[in-house]
Amino acid sequence: xxxxxxxxxxLVLGGLYALAAVGFSLIFxxxxxxxxxxxxxxMIGAYLTWFAWHTTGLDPLLCIPPVMVVMFCAGYLYQRGLxxxxxxxxxxxxxxxxxxxxxxxxxxxxxxxxxxxxxxxxAGWAFSFVRLGGGVTIDLVRISALGASLALLGALAYVLxxxxxxxxxxxxxxxELAARLxxxxxxxxxxxxxxxxxxxxxxxxxxxxxxxxxxxxDEANWTLNAFVVVVLGGVGxxxxxxxxxxxxxxxxxxxxxxxxxxxxxxxxxLILVLMLMLMVRPAGLLGNAFAGSR
Amino acid sequence: xxxxNEQGGVDIAGTRYQLELRLFDDASDPxxxxxxIQRLIDDNVDFFLGSFGSNIVLPxxxxxxxxxxxxxxxxxxxxxxxxxxxxxxxxxxxxxxxQFQSTVAFxxxxxxxxxxxxVIATNxxxxxxxxxxxxxxxxxxGFQLIENYLLPEHISDASSVLASVRAKTPDMLLCAMHxxxxxxxxxxMIATGTHVGLLFQGLGPQLASYREALGRHAxxxxxSIYWDPRTTWNDPFFESAGKFAAYYARHNTRPIxxxxxxxxxxxxxxxxxxxxAGSIDPVKVRDALAATDLETLYGRIRFTAEGDGDxxxxxxxxxxVLKGAGEVxxxxxxxxxxxxxxxxxxxxxx
Numbered sequence: 167x168x169x170x171x172x173x174x175x176x177l178v179l180g181g182l183y184a185l186a187a188v189g190f191s192l193i194f195x196x197x198x199x200x201x202x203x204x205x206x207x208x209m210i211g212a213y214l215t216w217f218a219w220h221t222t223g224l225d226p227l228l229c230i231p232p233v234m235v236v237m238f239c240a241g242y243l244y245q246r247g248l249x250x251x252x253x254x255x256x257x258x259x260x261x262x263x264x265x266x267x268x269x270x271x272x273x274x275x276x277x278x279x280x281x282x283x284x285x286x287x288x289a290g291w292a293f294s295f296v297r298l299g300g301g302v303t304i305d306l307v308r309i310s311a312l313g314a315s316l317a318l319l320g321a322l323a324y325v326l327x328x329x330x331x332x333x334x335x336x337x338x339x340x341x342e343l344a345a346r347l348x349x350x351x352x353x354x355x356x357x358x359x360x361x362x363x364x365x366x367x368x369x370x371x372x373x374x375x376x377x378x379x380x381x382x383x384d385e386a387n388w389t390l391n392a393f394v395v396v397v398l399g400g401v402g403x404x405x406x407x408x409x410x411x412x413x414x415x416x417x418x419x420x421x422x423x424x425x426x427x428x429x430x431x432x433x434x435x436l437i438l439v440l441m442l443m444l445m446v447r448p449a450g451l452l453g454n455a456f457a458g459s460r
Numbered sequence: 461x462x463x464x465n466e467q468g469g470v471d472i473a474g475t476r477y478q479l480e481l482r483l484f485d486d487a488s489d490p491x492x493x494x495x496x497i498q499r500l501i502d503d504n505v506d507f508f509l510g511s512f513g514s515n516i517v518l519p520x521x522x523x524x525x526x527x528x529x530x531x532x533x534x535x536x537x538x539x540x541x542x543x544x545x546x547x548x549x550x551x552x553x554x555x556x557x558x559q560f561q562s563t564v565a566f567x568x569x570x571x572x573x574x575x576x577x578x579v580i581a582t583n584x585x586x587x588x589x590x591x592x593x594x595x596x597x598x599x600x601x602g603f604q605l606i607e608n609y610l611l612p613e614h615i616s617d618a619s620s621v622l623a624s625v626r627a628k629t630p631d632m633l634l635c636a637m638h639x640x641x642x643x644x645x646x647x648x649m650i651a652t653g654t655h656v657g658l659l660f661q662g663l664g665p666q667l668a669s670y671r672e673a674l675g676r677h678a679x680x681x682x683x684s685i686y687w688d689p690r691t692t693w694n695d696p697f698f699e700s701a702g703k704f705a706a707y708y709a710r711h712n713t714r715p716i717x718x719x720x721x722x723x724x725x726x727x728x729x730x731x732x733x734x735x736x737a738g739s740i741d742p743v744k745v746r747d748a749l750a751a752t753d754l755e756t757l758y759g760r761i762r763f764t765a766e767g768d769g770d771x772x773x774x775x776x777x778x779x780x781v782l783k784g785a786g787e788v789x790x791x792x793x794x795x796x797x798x799x800x801x802x803x804x805x806x807x808x809x810x
Contacts, residue, residue, distance in 0.1 A: 171619075171620075171623045172620060172623070175617065175619035175620060175623070178619075179616070179617045179619075182616075273487070274485070274487075281714060283667070283669055283714070284639060284640040284643065284669065285669070286643060286647070286669075286673040288647075288673050288674075288675065292647070292651065293647075293650040293651050293677060293806070294651070295651050295652055295653050297653070303623075303626070303652045303653055303654075304652070305648070305651030305652050306651070307651055308651075378616060378644055379640045379643045379644055379647070379673065380640075381640060383487070383488055384614075387614055387616070418617065419617065419619065419620050422617075422620040422621070423620040423623075423624075426610070427609050427610060427611045427612075427618075427620060427621050428583050428610040428611060428612055430612060431612050
C-alpha cells in the first residue's frame with residue numbers, strides 16, 4: 167500500500183512539475199531561448215491568482231482563465247519589447263542574460279508589491295481528501311491540481327497539433343526560413359509562442375498557489391525544476407514535458423520513500439547529470455563510442 | 461530607531477547622537493550578504509544588525525568578527541554561530557539546541573500524558589540544530605523517539621513523510637523548520653487526514669498569515685512564543701511592549717511579528733550598551749554588550765559567555781493557536797488563555 171501511495175503522490179507532484187515546465191519547454195524548443203525568468207512568471211501567476219481570490223472570493227480554479235489571458239498579453243509584449251531586441255542586437259546568449267536580469271527585477275517587484283511574506287490560497291475545498299482504502303489517502307487539492315494540469319497540457323497539445331496557429335508554431339520551430347517563405351510572420355509567431363508559454367506558466371502558478379505556500383524567492387526553484395523536466399522530457403512538446411514531469415515527480419517521491427526524505431533534490435540532480443552525459447558525451451568523459459555504434 | 465530619533469536621539473557620554481540605519485537587501489543570498497557586509501566594513505560602519513536565517517548570519521558574522529565590529533542580531537539561532545569562538549556576535553535567542561527545554565517541561569505537565577514523538581526537520585543550519593536539541597531534550601525528559609525525518613531545505617511535497625507518520629503515528633509530531641515549510645506540512649496533514657495528538661511547529665503559527673491560511677484547523681497547534689505584545693516588561697524607550705506595538709501599528713500596515721520586536725530590542729540593547737560604555741568605540745561597546753542585563757520591550761536581555769541569549773531569561777514560552785489567535789499557555793504565570801488539551805482531530809475542530 168505504501169508503494170501505491172508513493173506512486174500516486176509522485177504522479178500528482180509530477181503533474182505540477184509538468185505544467186510548470188511546459189512553457190519553458192515551448193520557448194526553448196521554438197525560440198531557442200533559455201528563459202531564466204520562467205520561475206518568476208510562474209510566481210506572478212500565483213500572485214495574480216492570490217490577488218483575485220483574496221479580493222473577490224472567487225474560486226481559485228476559476229481565476230485561471232483570466233490569469234492566462236493577462237499573462238498571454240504580458241508574455242507577448244515581453245518577447246516583442248525585450249527578448250526580440252536582445253536577439254536582434256546580439257545573440258541568443260544575450261537573451262538568456264536579459265531573462266536572468268528580468269527574473270531578478272520581477273522577484274524584487276513581487277517583494278515590493280506583495281511583501282516578502284509567504285502567501286497561500288486556501289480554497290473552500292482545500293482540506294478535503296479521499297481515502298482509497300488500505301490507508302491510501304489523496305487530497306482533493308492535489309487531485310484537482312493534477313486534473314487541471316492534465317487538462318491544460320491536453321489543450322496545449324491539441325492547439326499545437328490540430329490548429330492552424332499550432333502548425334505555424336511548429337513549422338517556424340522546424341525551419342524559420344521556409345516558414346517565412348510561406349508567408350509566416352515569424353516575429354509574431356515567436357511572440358505568440360512566448361505569450362502561450364507565459365499563459366501556461368501563469369496557470370501553473372495559480373495551481374501551485376493552491377497546493378503550496380509561496381513567496382517571491384521560490385521563483386528560482388521553479389526555473390530549476392522546469393530545466394530538469396525539459397532535460398528529462400525533451401524540448402518543445404507538451405507530451406515531453408508531461409513525461410519528464412511525471413518521471414521527476416515519481417523519482418522525487420520514490421527517493422524520499424526509499425532512500426530518505428532529504429535526498430530528492432540530490433537524486434534529481436544526479437538524474438540530470440546522467441541525462442546530460444548521455445546527450446553530450448554518451449561514451450563517457452574520456453571513453454570512445456562502442457564499436458558497434460560507429 | 462525612528463522613535464528614538466523622534467525623541468531627539470540618544471545621549472552617550474554627554475554627546476547627543478541621532479541614529480542612522482543603513483538597510484540593504486541581501487535577497488536571502490549568503491554570497492550577496494557577504495559582499496554587502498564587506499562593503500559596509502570598508503565604509504567604516506561600526507555596528508551591525510544581522511540578516512534573517514543562520515545560513516546568512518554565519519558567514520556575515522565571520523566578517524564582522526574579523527573586523528572586531530559588534531553584531532547584535534535576531535535572525536540566527538544555529539549553534540555554530542555561538543560555538544566558533546566569536547566574541548563580537550550576540551543573538552536575541554538561545555542557541556537552537558537550548559530552545560526546547562521549557563517546551564519539554566510543558567509537555568510533562570500535560571494530562572493525559574503523551575509518550576512518543578517524531579521529529580520533522582528541514583536541512584538548513586537552524587532547523588537541523590533545533591531538531592537535534594529537540595531529540596536530546598525530549599529523550600532526556602523520558603519521551604520515546606519513533607522517527608526523525610529530515611527533509612530538503614525547500615519542500616514542495618511532504619506526502620511520503622506524512623504517509624510514514626500515518627503508518628507509525630506518534631503521540632506528538634514536532635516540526636523544526638521555517639514558517640513557509642511549517643504551513644506546507646500543516647496543510648498537507650489536514651488535507652491527507654494525518655492526525656497526531658499534538659502538533660508542535662516551532663516557527664509558523666506566530667504569523668497571522670499562517671493562522672488565516674489554516675482557518676479553524678489551526679486551533680490547538682502548539683508553537684514557540686518568542687514575544688507577545690501583552691507582556692509586561694519595562695522598556696527604557698517605549699515603556700512597554702504594548703506601546704511599542706501601538707507605535708509600530710501607527711507607522712506600518714503589515715501585522716507585527718516577533719521579528720520586529722526582536723529587531724527593535726537589538727537597537728535598544730545597542731544604545732544601552734553604548735551608554736553603559738560611555739563610548740561608541742566598537743570594542744568598548746562589545747564589552748558592555750557582553751555585560752548587558754536589562755529589561756526591554758522584547759523581555760529580559762542577557763547573553764551567555766558565547767553570545768547567544770540566556771536559555772532561561774530569553775527562552776521561548778509555549779503558545780497555542782486558539783480561536784484564530786496565538787495565546788501563551790506555558791509557563792502558567794504568563795498564560796493568556798486556557799489550554800486546549802487533548803486537541804480534537806482536524807475534522808472535529810471549530
